[in-house]
Amino acid sequence: MALLEVENLKLHFFTRRGAAKAVDGISFRVEKNETLGLIGESGCGKTTLAMSIMQFVKPPGRFVGGKILFNGSNIVSMTDEQIRRLRGNDISIVRQEAQNALNPVMTIGKQITELILQHEAVTKAAAMARAKNQLNLVGINDKRINSYPHEFSGGMKQRAMVAIATACNPKLLILDEPTTGLDVIVQRQILTMLAALRRELELTAVFISHDLSVVAETCDRVAVMYAGKIMEQADTLALYQRPLHPYSQALIGAYPSLKGEKKKLKSIPGTPPRLIDPPPGCRFQPRCSQSMDICRKKEPPAAETQGHIVACHLIE
Amino acid sequence: MSQILKIDNLKKYFPLRKGLIATLLGGGKGYFRAVDDISFAVNNGEILGFVGESGCGKSTMSRSILRLIEPTAGKVYFSGTRVDSLGKKEFKPYRRWMQMIFQDPFGSLNPRRAVSETLRQTIRIHELAPDKSGENVLIEKTLEEVGLKPVDEFWNKYPGLLSGGQLQRVSIARVMVLQPKLVIADEAVSMLDVSVRIGILDLLLEMRNNYGISFIYITHDLITARYICDRVAIMYLGKIMEIGPTEEIINNPTHPYTRALIIAVPVPDPTAHISELPIRGYVPIAPGENDAGCNFAPRCPYRERQCRQDEPEMRKVGRDHYVSCFAVQKG
Numbered sequence: 340m341a342l343l344e345v346e347n348l349k350l351h352f353f354t355r356r357g358a359a360k361a362v363d364g365i366s367f368r369v370e371k372n373e374t375l376g377l378i379g380e381s382g383c384g385k386t387t388l389a390m391s392i393m394q395f396v397k398p399p400g401r402f403v404g405g406k407i408l409f410n411g412s413n414i415v416s417m418t419d420e421q422i423r424r425l426r427g428n429d430i431s432i433v434r435q436e437a438q439n440a441l442n443p444v445m446t447i448g449k450q451i452t453e454l455i456l457q458h459e460a461v462t463k464a465a466a467m468a469r470a471k472n473q474l475n476l477v478g479i480n481d482k483r484i485n486s487y488p489h490e491f492s493g494g495m496k497q498r499a500m501v502a503i504a505t506a507c508n509p510k511l512l513i514l515d516e517p518t519t520g521l522d523v524i525v526q527r528q529i530l531t532m533l534a535a536l537r538r539e540l541e542l543t544a545v546f547i548s549h550d551l552s553v554v555a556e557t558c559d560r561v562a563v564m565y566a567g568k569i570m571e572q573a574d575t576l577a578l579y580q581r582p583l584h585p586y587s588q589a590l591i592g593a594y595p596s597l598k599g600e601k602k603k604l605k606s607i608p609g610t611p612p613r614l615i616d617p618p619p620g621c622r623f624q625p626r627c628s629q630s631m632d633i634c635r636k637k638e639p640p641a642a643e644t645q646g647h648i649v650a651c652h653l654i655e
Numbered sequence: 656m657s658q659i660l661k662i663d664n665l666k667k668y669f670p671l672r673k674g675l676i677a678t679l680l681g682g683g684k685g686y687f688r689a690v691d692d693i694s695f696a697v698n699n700g701e702i703l704g705f706v707g708e709s710g711c712g713k714s715t716m717s718r719s720i721l722r723l724i725e726p727t728a729g730k731v732y733f734s735g736t737r738v739d740s741l742g743k744k745e746f747k748p749y750r751r752w753m754q755m756i757f758q759d760p761f762g763s764l765n766p767r768r769a770v771s772e773t774l775r776q777t778i779r780i781h782e783l784a785p786d787k788s789g790e791n792v793l794i795e796k797t798l799e800e801v802g803l804k805p806v807d808e809f810w811n812k813y814p815g816l817l818s819g820g821q822l823q824r825v826s827i828a829r830v831m832v833l834q835p836k837l838v839i840a841d842e843a844v845s846m847l848d849v850s851v852r853i854g855i856l857d858l859l860l861e862m863r864n865n866y867g868i869s870f871i872y873i874t875h876d877l878i879t880a881r882y883i884c885d886r887v888a889i890m891y892l893g894k895i896m897e898i899g900p901t902e903e904i905i906n907n908p909t910h911p912y913t914r915a916l917i918i919a920v921p922v923p924d925p926t927a928h929i930s931e932l933p934i935r936g937y938v939p940i941a942p943g944e945n946d947a948g949c950n951f952a953p954r955c956p957y958r959e960r961q962c963r964q965d966e967p968e969m970r971k972v973g974r975d976h977y978v979s980c981f982a983v984q985k986g
Contacts, residue, residue, distance in 0.1 A: 527932050591923065606853035
């Protein structure tokens, strides 16, 4: 059984101008010890998806259909109490911009111990010892346990976030753009730390990013999102070497690199659709260079082919 | 090759705030050297990149050049004329020739002004057209040039209805309409999605190719710098560590900091080998008084006693390729 299984999940935001279909019929699985990458442009629903797994969705956002099975039980139909026990304990999240996610008036040590004491029947002293251990694990000297977030640099704040998120040995860790906004050297330090941590704690993770190169080196499998839908899923190597969906191809084709010959790149014409009134048929069709008649009429179903799961009329 | 811009020993120091007791005890005042003795030149029609981590002084440098803040010391020559010592009034005509594109297109455009009115304002301030119909012609031509086509569709749109890429095109149009000679693009694509980033970079290249506009391209991202820059300068804590032709810097970096920067960049290829970072630590957070010697020495794996005492000078290591490092110069 997969640790996380999302089935035809739909989450819409009901605004005055209509329903924004931020997550619209998404299915994927994450096996134990696997890291799944979720890539896509801003506004394609990546973070909404993460928020729905964490059950952080607030009105006007509402589940319209589908299931999120964690270890076989459906998170969507859980009571608040059940979710509270799950959150931070079995499923944790590291959010983008640690700056805003940390409590500015609480020491790092307190923020870690509070979580441990919430979920486990241990003494304060034991929780404190665990907190110190957590800091060492993410590469912060445990002498800093009584520091406040503002005393940390951007990279250290992100490390502290990871220390909090992994304090209760979660089974699933969601990383939402964990290195976005960090400088490249700090990003490298955080990625190295995360890789070591994943091995050590045998973490299963969902790694959300708009950065194809970070996902390439971090993830086992990748799902490409566009306008609330998954366009293609495959093993990382297969996806980067032979993308089948025109959107994956365009995305990879627009991505510059420092390695190898300098090549001419092509941007994708147009902009992503508004989620209130997405185009008929395939959502990528207005920007697709290979669009056909049927693409405007019928939404392509996701089909498995050559180890990829692709939603495109070209592949059938 | 003539130079559009020449900078000699530019400095921008910010006084450090001290506590009362420290002020009473200590004699001299401390300074944070945000831009610390920088010299370089931009050739006509050249795109020169400045790459460095946040806080290294890239933006302070560009604002000092444009005199959005006044530099502490140094000389700025524009087309051979010294402009840093000009009075406000005498400097005004130069403002038109030196323009800037900012990082955040959402914040740099007036949300209550339609696209065409944004351009019209610029045209009026600089008196670029004789009458309203002349203004309209110019606006239409410029919008078309920056790829906001069909023009009718964008004419009356307000910034709130445009995407990040389209907004950045409006910012570029506002600069373009002035026919500047030098544009400083400060992290111009950092906030944009990958799929539209290349489109904006191509537009900047087109402006250079069609009109010979020179650029200073400021970024933390070596990858986009590689895409458009002829030369790049690597900055660290207010100083240029290494400067040279882009491909030369990327394929043959000599300064330890440049090497670390290049190794740190992730590659969009799952099979790529990831090398270990050769340096440790962070860029200092709190602006303190910089120590003597090389600014990078505290993090440098090759540092020797000399690096802590003296400051390395820029030395030539290849064609157009200069580096400021004792270890490299010793070989």
